Amino acid sequence: MNFVIIGYFAAFFTAFSFLPQAIKTIKTRDVRGLSLITYLFLFLGSVSWLVYGYFLNDLPILTTNTLTTISTSIILFLIFKERKNTYN
Template sequence: MNSTTSIIGFIAAILTTVSFVPQVLKVWRTRSAKDVSLGMYLLFTLGIAAWLVYGVLIESWPVILANVVTLILAGAVLVMKLKFG
């Protein structure tokens, strides 16, 4: 993979991963997750875990790093959904 491809991959990874921060902060601050879909976050978190495994199998650092962070953020929202409703 050339450097331009890697840079584009890292930019995409950063943008899509950071997009979850506002949701995590909102649920944390309000202690309310009533409008968050449990089914969506459950499926999404499982999908991110699968992407992480895929990234490890193909040894792609942009995929691995983005999905580790996204898994943590999405998992946090999922846990808060279960805790705060």
């Protein structure tokens, strides 16, 4: 087996990983268990990878991190929104 297939598996899992979390958080609005720093790092990481992929002109990096940037920004937005509601 060509080991590049493992890279595709890895990219697939990474790309779609935050979609179920985004859907769950949209539905439940339960953000108490979520770490703000984690999603801040994930968002900043995804955006940095996007910029890096743009300079490298690397399509796998660009597609993977477009998806993770969208998902993590939704989750991050909900964390800020729901925490604000809780403390107001």
